[in-house]
Structures are given as structure tokens and as C-alpha cells.
Amino acid sequence: MERMPSEILLKIFSYLDAVTLLCAGCVNRRFYHLANDNFIWFRIYTTAFSPKRCNWKVNSAEKTAVSMKSLSVEDKEAGYWKKEFITKQRASVKAALAQVLQPVNPDTGLPVKTKEALSFSFPRISGLCWVIILKAKNGQEYVMEHTDLSVHDSSVTIMWYGKNWPQIAMLSALDLCGVTPVFMDRSKTPSKNGPYKLPPHTPLLDDHPEYGLHGYQLHVDMHSGGISYLCGTFRNLFTKKGSIENGYVKLVVIRFKNNTEHLPLIGKVGLSWRTDVFDGCIKSCSIMDVTLLDEYGKPFWCFSSPVCMRSSGPSDGPNFLGQTYCVDYVDLEGKVHVELVWIKETEEYFIVSLVLYLRTAKINQWFGTAY
Structure with missing residues (x-):
């Protein structure tokens, strides 16, 4: 093919689609310059993005406009219509994805x-x-x-x-x-x-002085691979003002003394892994996803992290008989503390307490005021 005249290679390239033509341009320097041909890319561009007319007849004015545009192809630098096609194609892909994600x-x-x-x-x-x-x-x-x-x-x-x-x-x-x-x-x-970033937040004044945080909503998911052990949403969470402990505001989601709030973990908890040769499961570990929304529905605190259940001794409460476990997570914005009880008869874990601790510095930054 190296000995072929450029005219024959251009004729061959004219039958290629956009992706194959781009690949051909990576073969060597000569193919790169030939694969940048404006006439080939102008045809690809107009085929992909010109209005599709199934039964319409093109009038003489439209024929003249297309002819004039074709004549101007030679005036553009090599690769111009390739760049135009890629730019338009990327914009169309982003627009299609944006519509799906609305x-x-x-x-x-x-x-x-x-x-x-x-x-x-x-x-x-x-x-x-x-x-x-x-x-x-x-x-x-x-x-x-x-x-x-x-x-x-x-x-x-x-x-x-x-x-x-x-x-x-x-x-x-x-x-x-x-x-x-x-x-x-x-x-x-x-x-x-680049990595996803939360949209910028404008601090808002709290207009309910009798409460600290109010109208908050928590979505929590504990899972491993395609298996979900717990997936739930808790609404209308609040805390009274002044409930500050060591620089944290305490937000109680599941109360130990309220049996109706306790939730089971479904399935055998473990963090699954596999390779081409082996697979296995790390016992008592999982991925925890937490999304806390403020009263306006904006993401206040989000994380996804591996967590591990650690034994904290036998239950000393009258309502539960079994081994107790805890799950803890800490980052720069807050902490999560979960307490669980292993019910031997049913062979399942029950979450008997779930508490969020939010840093006052995070809250002050969010509202633009001192908490």
C-alpha cells in the first residue's frame, strides 16, 4: 500500500467510516495527512449532521448553497472538517447524556x-x-x-x-x-x-432559631458488589440547637430505645472480591454510601467508603440477646456510628442505633454563620 498513488488511497479512504478513518490516520505520517482530507471529512460531516429529508425534494436554492459550501472545502486548512466533525460529535454525545441525566x-x-x-x-x-x-x-x-x-x-x-x-x-x-x-x-x-465535584453552595441563613438542623434527609446504602444489605431513606431529621459535643452536632437517625426504628441487614455481610483465578469474601465488611441532604434538598454531606463491623461485646440490654457490633466512619466533615446486634436465632444483624456527628465547622461554612 505504500507504493499506491495518493489518489487511489484517497478513493479507498472515502469508503471508510469516521472511526476507521481515524485509525487509518495512526498508521504512519503519509496516512495521517491523507486521512485528514477535507473532502472526505466534509462528506462525513454533512451525512451525519445535515437535516434528513426522506420525501422532500431539494430545490435549486438548496442545491446552489451545497455547491458553494463544497467549493469552499478547498480553502480550509487540512483537517479542518475532521476537527469540526469531532467537535460536533462530542457535543451531541454530551447533549444526549445530559438529557438522560436530567x-x-x-x-x-x-x-x-x-x-x-x-x-x-x-x-x-x-x-x-x-x-x-x-x-x-x-x-x-x-x-x-x-x-x-x-x-x-x-x-x-x-x-x-x-x-x-x-x-x-x-x-x-x-x-x-x-x-x-x-x-x-x-x-x-x-x-x-476529571473527578466529579459538587456544585458550588451559597450560604443561607437559618430562619428557624428554635432548631439547629431541621428538615434533613439521609439516604444510606450498605452493599458489596451487586448485593445490597441495607438501602433506606430517613426524612425530617432534626436536632435542637445547643446539642454540640466536642465540636460535633449530633443527629440521631435510629434510636436504640425505639424498637420500631430498628432495621435488619439482609443477607450474609461480606465484601466480595475476585480475580481471573480466585474469588472470595472479606467477612463483616461492606461499602457504605451516605448522602445527607439539607432542608432544601441539596447534598450536604456525601461519601462512599469501605467499613467493617467490629465486635463490642455481648448485649447488656433487656431487649436483645446476642453479640453486639459497631461500624464507625470518620472524615473531615463528620462521623457515623452504627450499633448492631447479631440475632443468632434468625442469623441476621439488626441496626439498633444510627447516629451522625457533623462538624460545627462544616455547618458554619454551609450557613455562613457561627453555630
């Missing part, structure tokens, strides 16, 4: 159709995926695409495993990137995306 779940403050949006661009179909870029000390890079994922109400769990990972000792850096497709087909030209 409805918001009132429980989580997140898009209702997150799972559908991921399926809309599932990696085996169009290329949306997460990759880990491992950088070796000698400058070599290893790009590892995710192997599996599971979607939950307020999080996506992504898994990587394989036999071809480089040795840890030779690595100097690790980058985690979200990759989105340019073309909605089986081939992909990825572009990196």
Missing part, C-alpha cells in the same frame, strides 16, 4: 437514570469506562481498563483485576481517569474527565 432523585439529589446513562455508553458498546494509568519509573505507562462495575443509588463500584499488572516496585505514580467516548459505536476515541 431527572433528579429526591432521595439522593443525584440523577434518577444514572444506571441507564452508564448503559447508554457501556464500555462494550461505546467506550465509557474508568481506567487506571500506572506510570513506571522508566517512563513507561500501563493503561488498565476496569473489568467490572456495579451501580447503586448513590455510588458506582468499579473493579480492576488481571494477570498483566506491572510490579509495584517499578511504579512511580497512579492516575485514575474517567474516559468518555467521542463516537457512539463499538470503537472508541477516549478523552479524560
